[in-house]
Structures are given as structure tokens and as C-alpha cells.
Amino acid sequence: MTIRWRLREVMAKQRMTNKRLAEFVGVHPNAISYLKNQDNMPRIGGEMLNALCTHLNCTPFDLLEYVPDRPLSDPQQPLTDLQQPLTDLQQPLTDLQQPPQSPKSEEL
Numbered sequence: 001m002t003i004r005w006r007l008r009e010v011m012a013k014q015r016m017t018n019k020r021l022a023e024f025v026g027v028h029p030n031a032i033s034y035l036k037n038q039d040n041m042p043r044i045g046g047e048m049l050n051a052l053c054t055h056l057n058c059t060p061f062d063l064l065e066y067v068p069d070r071p072l073s074d075p076q077q078p079l080t081d082l083q084q085p086l087t088d089l090q091q092p093l094t095d096l097q098q099p100p101q102s103p104k105s106e107e108l
Helices: 007-013 018-025 029-036 046-056 077-097
Strands: 002-005 064-067
Touching: 007 029, 007 046, 018 029, 018 046
Parallel strands: none
Antiparallel strands: 002 064
């Protein structure tokens, strides 16, 4: 799963420059350039996200796009992927459930 960052598209749609958005948000234009050039969602705080949305007149959903790793056309597909690892994990558990064998009296 990837969260795609769409700041570049939102800014282009509104013809917003780095300099102008930076002035609105209160950061250096290089900071806006850095955010704009990210393909995946950068780590930003809620205040920055709120400021971007306020001055771009958009919502966080406009800035983010969920891109699944693979198509989920079959809702059962992820479950089948998990069944084999679970089966592999069950074998060591059954080994642990067997009581330990006591030492033979001859060995004492």
C-alpha cells in the first residue's frame, strides 16, 4: 500500500506558486518545494496539513490518494495469502503442547 501525495497536482490546478503558498503558510519556499516534489506522503504535522488545506481550499483527501499494492478484485485473496504462514506456525505450537518426556530411571 502506498499513500500518494498530490500536493503538486492541487497546486497546479489552482495555479499556486511555491512562493505564494509559502507566504500563506509561513514557511520558506524551499519547504513548499520539498513537499511538492514528494511522491509518497511526507511526514508532516497536523498544523502543516491544516495550513495547506486552508490556503489551498481543499481537504486532506484531496492531497492524499490510496494506491493498493495489488488489485483487490477478489476479497478472499488476502485471506488465502495468510493461510500458509498460519499453517507453518501451527506446527511448532503442536510440538510445544506435547509433554516433555521424563528421564528414565536408569539414567538417574
